[in-house]
Amino acid sequence: MRAITITRHGGRDVLAVLEHPDPSPAPGEVRVRVAAAGLNFAEISARQGLYPDAPKPPCVVGYEVSGTIDAVGSGVTDFQIGDRVLALTRFGGHCDLLCVPSVSAFRMPEAMSFAEAAAIPVNYLTAHHMLFHIGTVHPGSSVLVHMAAGGVGTAVLQLLATVPDVVSFGTASAGKHAHLRAQGCTHPIDYRTKDYVAEVRRIVGDRGVDIVLDPLGGKDWRRSWDLLSPTGRTVAFGLSNVIDGQKRSLWRVIGQLIKTPRFTPLAAMDLNRSLQGVNMGHLWDEVDMLHGQMTAIIALYDKGVIKPHVHAQIPFSDAAEAHRLLEDRENLGKVVLIPDGAAQT
Numbered sequence: 001m002r003a004i005t006i007t008r009h010g011g012r013d014v015l016a017v018l019e020h021p022d023p024s025p026a027p028g029e030v031r032v033r034v035a036a037a038g039l040n041f042a043e044i045s046a047r048q049g050l051y052p053d054a055p056k057p058p059c060v061v062g063y064e065v066s067g068t069i070d071a072v073g074s075g076v077t078d079f080q081i082g083d084r085v086l087a088l089t090r091f092g093g094h095c096d097l098l099c100v101p102s103v104s105a106f107r108m109p110e111a112m113s114f115a116e117a118a119a120i121p122v123n124y125l126t127a128h129h130m131l132f133h134i135g136t137v138h139p140g141s142s143v144l145v146h147m148a149a150g151g152v153g154t155a156v157l158q159l160l161a162t163v164p165d166v167v168s169f170g171t172a173s174a175g176k177h178a179h180l181r182a183q184g185c186t187h188p189i190d191y192r193t194k195d196y197v198a199e200v201r202r203i204v205g206d207r208g209v210d211i212v213l214d215p216l217g218g219k220d221w222r223r224s225w226d227l228l229s230p231t232g233r234t235v236a237f238g239l240s241n242v243i244d245g246q247k248r249s250l251w252r253v254i255g256q257l258i259k260t261p262r263f264t265p266l267a268a269m270d271l272n273r274s275l276q277g278v279n280m281g282h283l284w285d286e287v288d289m290l291h292g293q294m295t296a297i298i299a300l301y302d303k304g305v306i307k308p309h310v311h312a313q314i315p316f317s318d319a320a321e322a323h324r325l326l327e328d329r330e331n332l333g334k335v336v337l338i339p340d341g342a343a344q345t
């Protein structure tokens with residue numbers, strides 16, 4: 001099989017499509033002939049050497065794929081060769097053939113394309129988990145989401161639109177505001193030209209917002225906390241502020257860590273606020289929880305309520321371009337990687 005391989009930490013030139021041995025399914029596994037694989041911000045961090053969970057290079061990363069089952073291991077009764085599935089992987093997803101436990105695979109609806117299917121697991125499970133399992137959005141809630149035009153942000157806005165009377169704020173470059181509005185965002189904010197805290201306060205007043213979904217980290221976690229209403233929740237789910245450009249800067253990392261606020265339970269109690277953390281990669285084995293969430297997400301897709309926004313489908317052989325789209329902040333929604341020559345029907 002062929003896989004996009006991070007040969008060492010560094011810029012986009014460290015990516016190479018290399019041959020690896022074909023895997024065979026172990027008991028309880030299915031083998032998927034990959035048609036599309038999702039690219040996530042985490043994999044940009046992994047290439048740069050800023051993602052502690054990632055395997056050491058040379059390595060193949062990737063959390064999600066879609067494709068067709070071409071072999072089943074012993075004991076698998078719920079899938080057959082030829083089934084179209086989307087699947088969760090913990091690394092190794094950026095390849096054209098891989099094995100996953102059958103519990104990590106989900107049958108695709110007929111109307112769903114492979115590109116859409118590869119855009120679902122990380123973005124929509126993360127969004128669904130933050131809004132409905134831990135951040136608990138209610139009718140009338142006010143929610144601020146950062147990086148709102150990206151993959152997770154787009155999924156968050158689409159899911160928020162399923163809850164009545166939600167007021168949503170999304171930070172993104174000005175050129176992406178039409179996209180935000182199309183996903184249901186009430187108040188797009190251009191964080192490059194406006195202070196988002198002042199802008200949110202101008203609209204909601206001193207009360208603040210009920211939920212802030214914050215993948216920026218560093219000083220923004222403090223600013224998110226300060227923006228919360230009584231009973232407000234901050235969900236910390238990323239540290240994008242450490243990334244700027246193609247290569248890691250340890251000074252930038254240290255700078256952001258120094259600015260990370262220290263919270264105490266006393267402050268949380270006095271202010272009636274909570275801080276919640278999410279790392280979906282560490283929940284990939286929580287099969288029962290994820291099955292409930294994925295079933296809900298696929299049902300919303302079937303009803304036409306959500307639809308992944310695929311910004312670009314890029315062949316494996318041009319993986320550096322796919323990484324560039326995210327690094328240069330050009331993407332709206334999801335960038336999907338396609339094995340060269342893979343059938344899309």
Ligand SMILES: NC(=O)c1ccc[n+]([C@@H]2O[C@H](COP(=O)([O-])OP(=O)(O)OC[C@H]3O[C@@H](n4cnc5c(N)ncnc54)[C@H](OP(=O)(O)O)[C@@H]3O)[C@@H](O)[C@H]2O)c1
Nearest residue numbers: 041147150151152172173215237238240278279280329331
């Ligand atoms: N904890 C978890 O389980 C989990 C799961 C998924 C994702 N995440 C995190 O969630 C965040 C969003 O992920 P994603 O995959 O949705 O991202 P994405 O699709 O790559 O979104 C990238 C967009 O975010 C904006 N942005 C803001 N600050 C940025 C920065 N420092 N570097 C690059 N882009 C920046 C850019 O748009 P503008 O033009 O608007 O600036 C860019 O186009 C990341 O921090 C990721 O690590 C966490």
